[in-house]
Amino acid sequence: MKSKILCDNHDYNPGQIEPYWQKAWQESAVYEPDLLVVKQPFYNLMMFPYPSAEGLHVGNMYAFCGSDIYGRFKRMQGYDVFEPIGLDGFGIHSENFALKIGQHPKNVIRRTEANFYRQLHAIGNAFDWSHRLETYDSNYYKWTQWIFIQLFKNGLAYRAKASVNWCPSCKTVLADEQVINKSKVKSQKSKVGTRVLPGDRQVCERCQSPVEKRELSQWFFKTTAYAQRLLDGLNKIDWSEKVKIAQRNWLGRSDGVLLKFSSDIERDSFIEVFTTRPDTIYGATFLALAPEHPSLPLIIDKSKGLLRQRIREYVDYSKNKSFEERRIKSKTGIKTNFHGVNPLSGEKVSIYIADYVLPSYGTGAIMGVPAHDQRDFEFAKEHGIEIIEVVSGGDISKEAFSGEGILVNSDKFNGLSSNTSIQRITQHIKSKHIGTTSVTWHLRDWIISRQRYWGSPIPIIYCQKCGDRGKSWFSTKEAKKFKILNLKFKIEMAGWYPVPEKDLPVELPYIKNFKPTGTGVSPLAQDPNFVKVKCPECGGEARRETDVSDTFLDSAWYFLRYPSIGMENGKWKMENFPWNPEITWKWLPVDMYIGGAEHSVLHLLYSRFLWKVFYDLGYFDFSAKSPKGQLGGSAKMPVSGWEEPFTKFRAHGLLISKGVKMSKSRGNIVTPDAYIEKYGADTLRCYLMFCGRFTQGGDFRDSGIEGMSRFLKRIWRLVQKNLKLRSFPSEKKIENLKLRGEAEYMMHKTIKRVTEDIESLDYNTAIAALMEWLNALEERAVGGSESAVGSRNKKNLQTTNYELVTREEVETLLLLLAPFAPHMTEELWQRLRAPINADKNQRISADANQQKSALWSIHQQPWPKFDPKLAESKKIVLVVEVNGRVRDKIEVDRGIDREEAEKLALKSNKVTKYLQNKRVKRVIFVPDKLINLVV
RNA sequence: GGUCCGGUGGUGAAAUAGGUAUACACGCAGCACUUAAAAUGCUGUCCGCGAGAGCGGGUGUGGGUUCGAGUCCCACCCGGACCACCA
8 A cells, every 4th residue: 555645735625635535445445344254233225326317416415425424423433334335227217318318228327337436436425335236237137037036936926917007109118106197297397386186197207198008918026915014014113204104005904894795797696895984884875896897797798788888888998098087087987787785784786887996906896885985976976876874974965974973874783983883883794794804905016027128137938838738837846845835826827937047147138229119018029039948848949028127126135235245255156145144144134224215115115025025935044054054253133133124214305406306307406526526525415414404305505505615614724723833842731631611511512412413314403513613612712712721831822722722622523523524534634643753843644554554544433422411511591481481591500409590580680570579379490491480 | 185294584494201492504784804806704684663771573374272382282374295086
């Protein structure tokens, strides 16, 4: 390592300092803990970016810096912090960007990768660059494919027909997250008076055409099998409450009953419905089936003449209807000639087909209770169906009453409250065997397939020959080791085989015309060399699956991969298993995860799902008996156990610009590069964190950053002058100076505030605390007050006021600021620590040996400690109120008792003026805060 | 329509087991330094009345609880985020 030459200029020059220390840190691996050896692992993770656009904007930097500050803080607290970084480069975002600029994704990604990593270096985060990963690297997606295969073999990945979002203009399937509400678009364009109305259009994010539905065969992951555990697990983890709520809502557990209405469609047939309101069953005056309901073919078959024709037309019409039409407010539907019988009232009710009934929720059929459900109410009005009130409390002539009330028109349940009757009726239904209690979820299975190019090819092979004979992987010898007992599943999967694991990865071929085809087939289908493959079972001609997997699959496990990268040891080799057992045991689950709230329900839910699958499949079983190998090193005992991947998660707020959200369409995206160039990364980092509370976001304005620049310059000057003006021969003495009084209190108070504020991510107030302390230190330096420090040479004091700031204070200030401004504090720290050349009375550069010593950097120093007693002032301002109004403030000793406080309060003229000789009826005394005299 | 979060000076924002509202910073004004400007430093800066001490008002609106409410409760208005015909 070359000798470090410390910059000796007086001026703060971030352009010179920052690259210098970034290089030095990397050369001596300050941020690269030995994952196998270190004792106190702390996995500090931030959501990795998708390099889709023109580069990182300050919103991204905001998130990364916030995470980095926490990691640096933890490192100084003695943890061995691992803070990896990578790129989520596969997926529609990146592909769309490539389409937009008319270049191939494989070429674009090389440029964006370089640009992203350049920006990520420039911001000065404590990344461990030796563990980076890119999801589009075949060394990575090999294992994404492997994961797909494990799910397939365990019956958790299956193929089925499903309606998906289809954009007729872009001619492609869209992910759910690419379908947006038109009203949103409007309100973005003109802020004036647009309101979000119900039933707004669902449009394509890119071209704004209305999105349609299409029935396509898709691969699914069975997330619904884990619904209950995904819900239960939320209680074990320390996450932002709003994210937990969002997940609970998305999982959407509804408790209700499944109820059978006997029907005359066929002999002994029935229509089953789900309801959460069994108390309203007596008011069910019709049944409505989704057009996709399984009994539709039979109904059409058994209907006659014109009606048959009309039902068929209606079903076709609604199935192909765009979302826009189907979401329209009017409730369309058609009456069949069939009937059901209300199992409680015994009334005969008509069966309708109505497309406001969703096929994918509940049973795809509902009992219509117009009096107590608004949608049913509208439908009944339109179709002249009887409306019977069974819960009193509303006015059902105007609208449905969905609240709770007292039951009427409900036979023997009349007079009961909704709550009681729900229990009683449910009991009744169960005892009569006409229904059961049931749980329905909003969560649906995860559609994995994407008919796009830029993704990980789904590693599955289809063999027509085997399929015709009803054979599949599930009829192979290997499959017997797995417990897939569902016969129907085996039949449905006929012809499908996973790619043999030894053949992974299935490389994404270079396809010149990577544009979405519009035929519902991925562009990969164009490449015969890719498609043509031998059947792994019969050896005959077969074809590959040409869809790629959803990019959310790539990002659902990346954090498991990071620590293992480049860590081949013992029995574990990268090509054997995706994560090193020893390392994984030691480093996972993630200790702190920071990311955007926009991923509350997608990424964070998918990650939890996969993790639970891995757990069930024994991939975290690293015990000696496990086939995965023996365990070594010291393991951490995760607080949340091994069933959750992220022990702690905090959502950062949204950084807005000039009052509104940053977006391309508004043209208010701020890129960090120019700011780093002008002010330096440290200033930008501090300013970003000062904009507002980290978990709530902030407003980025150019004017504000100037103030932060001033703050850092003042720190620089304080330390620099303190260093320069200090006479070296007496340095020893200065070091021994003891703080006392106000100065001591200020220091301990500031350490306390900064420590607590960083822990709770309130970085803005942590910086404010540092500013307040700096103000106090400067005041002392300029004012020359002697009282703050121990005995001093008075003569010396006149010329060297900056010496009034002690070494201890200067060092503490730098340590507290280090997570926020890592480069500048490092430079000043090294200057303070540089040895002195006695002859020249100058500091000399630290040499290579010194900096090679294990803990040379400021970022490796222990975090300052505070004494809780010293962090409290000796004196406090006691507020004196009369009848709850502030009348005086008196300075008293901390810990003053009630009697003493009252005595002092009554001495104050300002107070007695308001008492006017009236008798004090009551005295409220809040220790060390206030005394309130009530007259 | 649902769920959640927020609404505090000219601006970004502090302060919640109920206890000094506006910390910290920006901006602005005045002053110092300068030939001048920049930079820097100092002083002032919630609003109204007042020369001043001081008095009164004030945390989206209207009520309530309390000795005391930015904070808790009820109703409403506005903004944002996420979800959305979920039975």
